[in-house]
Amino acid sequence: xxxxxxxxxxxxxxxxxxxxxxxxxxxxxxxxxxxxxxxxxxxxxxxxxxxxxxxxxxxxxxxxxxxxxxxxxxxxxxxxxxxxxxxxxxxxxxxxxxxxxxxxxxxxxxxxxxxxxxxxxxxxxxxxxxxxxxxxxxxxxxxxxxxxxxxxxxxxxxxxxxxxxxxxxxxxxxxxxxxxxxxxxxxxxxxxxxxxxxxxxxxxxxxxxxxxxxxxxxxxxxxxxxxxxxxxxxxxxxxxxxxxxxxxxxxxxxxxxxxxxxxxxxxxxxxxxxxxxxxxxxxxxxxxxxxxxxxx
Numbered sequence: 206x207x208x209x210x211x212x213x214x215x216x217x218x219x220x221x222x223x224x225x226x227x228x229x230x231x232x233x234x235x236x237x238x239x240x241x242x243x244x245x246x247x248x249x250x251x252x253x254x255x256x257x258x259x260x261x262x263x264x265x266x267x268x269x270x271x272x273x274x275x276x277x278x279x280x281x282x283x284x285x286x287x288x289x290x291x292x293x294x295x296x297x298x299x300x301x302x303x304x305x306x307x308x309x310x311x312x313x314x315x316x317x318x319x320x321x322x323x324x325x326x327x328x329x330x331x332x333x334x335x336x337x338x339x340x341x342x343x344x345x346x347x348x349x350x351x352x353x354x355x356x357x358x359x360x361x362x363x364x365x366x367x368x369x370x371x372x373x374x375x376x377x378x379x380x381x382x383x384x385x386x387x388x389x390x391x392x393x394x395x396x397x398x399x400x401x402x403x404x405x406x407x408x409x410x411x412x413x414x415x416x417x418x419x420x421x422x423x424x425x426x427x428x429x430x431x432x433x434x435x436x437x438x439x440x441x442x443x444x445x446x447x448x449x450x451x452x453x454x455x456x457x458x459x460x461x462x463x464x465x466x467x468x469x470x471x472x473x474x475x476x477x478x479x480x481x482x483x484x485x486x487x488x489x490x491x492x493x494x495x496x497x498x499x500x501x
Contacts, residue, residue: 211257212226214260214261214264215257215260217241217264218240218241218242218260218263218264218267219238219239219240219241219260220238220239220240220241221236221238221239222238224236224238224248225238225248225256228248228249228250228253229253231250234249234250235247235248235249236248238256240259240263241263242263242267242268244259244263244271246259255274258295258296259271261295261296261299262277262295262298265296265298265299265303266279266280266281266298266303268280275289275290275291275292276288276289276290277290277295279298279302281298281302281303282302282332282335284335286298286302286328286331286361287357287360287361288326288328288357289326289353289356289357289360290326290353291326291349291350291353297325297326297328298328301328301329301332302328302332306453306495307329307332307333307427307453308336309425309451309453309497309499311499312425312450312451312499314333314336314337314338314425315336315337315338316337316338316339317338317339317423317424317425317450318338318339318340318341318342318419318421318422318423318424318425319333319338319340319341319342319424319425319426319427320342320344320415320419320421320424320425320426320427320449321333321341321342321343321344321426321427322344322373322426322427322428322429322430322433322437323344323345323428323429323430323431323433324343324344324345324354324368325345325347325350325354325429326350326353326354326357327343327345327353327354327355327357327358327366327368328357329343329427329429330343330354330358330363330366330368331357331358331361331363331366333366333425333427334363334365334366335363338365338425339365340365340367340419341363341365341366341367342367342369342415342419342421343366343367343368343369344369344371344372344373344410344415345368345369345370346370346371346372346407348370351368351370354368355368367419370407371407371408371409371410372407372408372409372410372433373409373410373411373412373415373430373433373437374409374410374411374433374436374437374440375411375436375437375439375440375441376409376411376440377408377409377410377411377414378409379407379408379409411437411440411441412437412438412441412445412446413441413442413445416445416448421448421449422448423448423449423450424448424449424450424451425449425450425451425452425453426449426451426452426453426454427452427453427454428452428453428454428455429454429455431457432457432458434454434455434456434457434463435458435462435463435489438463438466438467439462439463439466443469443470443471446467446470446471446472447470447471447500449500450499450500451497451498451499451500452467452472452496452497452498452499453495453496453497453498454495454496455493455494455495455496456476456479456492456493456494456495456496457482457493458485458489458490458491458492459479459489459490459491459492460476460479460490460492460494460496461490462489462490463496464476464496467498471500471501472498472499472500472501473498473499473500473501474496474497474498475496475497475498476494476495476496476497477494477495477496478492478494479491479492479493479494480492480493480494481493
């Protein structure tokens with residue numbers, strides 16, 4: 206079904222979509238594909254994933270403009286989003302700006318402080334600023350993503366956003382860097398939550414540091430930190446958590462431990478049904494999903 210839907214998307218946004226398939230299945234070495242909005246793309250075996258990224262972009266945002274291979278303009282929320290996405294796909298824009306996954310139905314972000322742990326390309330930072338947040342503090346350790354977030358914040362001229370290059374965990378330390386850290390599109394955290402004593406230039410800070418250093422009160426927190434949500438929240442005190450009125454996060458190893466901790470700290474908790482994934486960690490449940498916590 207997934208492959209069939211992918212084929213339907215390709216046919217919907219491309220005029221000569223069958224030519225693209227001929228490259229995919231090795232019947233041709235390359236073809237110039239004409240999209241129905243006038244955009245063209247030279248498809249070769251080595252550019253197939255980039256082509257699919259364009260298909261997904263125009264499927265979700267037909268009026269998007271590709272300025273160059275790493276920069277697009279997308280009309281969203283009554284504005285024009287200028288967005289650098291590097292070598293990765295643009296699918297993240299759907300989750301943030303079309304699905305509005307981080308917009309609470311029963312909570313107003315206007316004039317609130319927002320803490321965004323795992324802010325990636327800065328797209329969610331811009332989104333929160335456009336929603337009217339008073340201040341937005343974003344934390345992103347991955348060098349490539351942090352650099353792209355800086356560019357996106359600057360080109361969209363949002364002035365209430367503060368980008369901090371740091372990882373957030375359950376205690377102080379520094380994030381260990383290896384060869385995969387700089388070269389992969391998706392940064393993989395140490396899944397056993399170990400810390401290194403080596404001196405690194407990427408600090409590991411705690412939620413308590415954030416609350417204290419940025420004077421966080423009555424805040425909204427978004428977390429998408431690839432499994433570190435357990436380390437952060439399970440080690441945070443009730444007093445620290447009391448500075449947040451609303452928390453929305455993606456969980457990677459089941460919701461039960463997070464739910465128990467947040468309910469004990471005075472939150473009402475809702476969660477989606479866990480979806481099977483490749484994420485596994487000893488001592489944790491399996492399943493990926495979303496969790497929302499609102500102060501009772």
